Amino acid sequence: xRCDLGAGHGGGHGTAAGPTDAxxxxxxxxxxxxxxxxxxxxxxTATGYPAPEALRRLMHALLAHRDxxxxxxxxxxxxxxxxxx
Numbered sequence: 001x002r003c004d005l006g007a008g009h010g011g012g013h014g015t016a017a018g019p020t021d022a023x024x025x026x027x028x029x030x031x032x033x034x035x036x037x038x039x040x041x042x043x044x045t046a047t048g049y050p051a052p053e054a055l056r057r058l059m060h061a062l063l064a065h066r067d068x069x070x071x072x073x074x075x076x077x078x079x080x081x082x083x084x085x
Contacts, residue, residue, distance in 0.1 A: 018072035019062055030065050039078065051080035 022030040038061045042054035049057070055078045062074060 018070075018074050019058075019076055021072065022062060022066050022070070022074075024065050025067055028065075030062060034061075034065075043080075051078045054078060 020030055020032045020035055024030075035058065038058050039054055042049045042057045043051070055076060058076060058078075059074065063070070
C-alpha cells in the first residue's frame with residue numbers, strides 16, 4: 001500500500017493486513033482509509049510531526065480502536081524523505 005503525504009512531503013507507508021483488518025469490539029474495521037487519514041493528519045504541514053511521531057500516533061489510534069488488545073500483527077513501516085538534506 002502507498003500513500004501520498006501531500007504537498008511538501010515525500011514519503012509513504014507500508015503495512016501488513018493486521019492494522020487495516022483490526023476490528024473494534026463492535027466489529028468496525030480500522031481500515032485503509034482510517035490508517036491513511038491518521039498518518040496524513042499527523043504529518044500535515046500545519047502539524048508537522050516527523051515520521052516517528054506520526055507512527056506513534058498511528059499505533060496509539062490502532063490500540064485505542066482495538067481497546068488495547070491486538071490479536072494480529074501490527075506491522076507498519078513509515079518512510080520520510082528529505083531531498084534537501
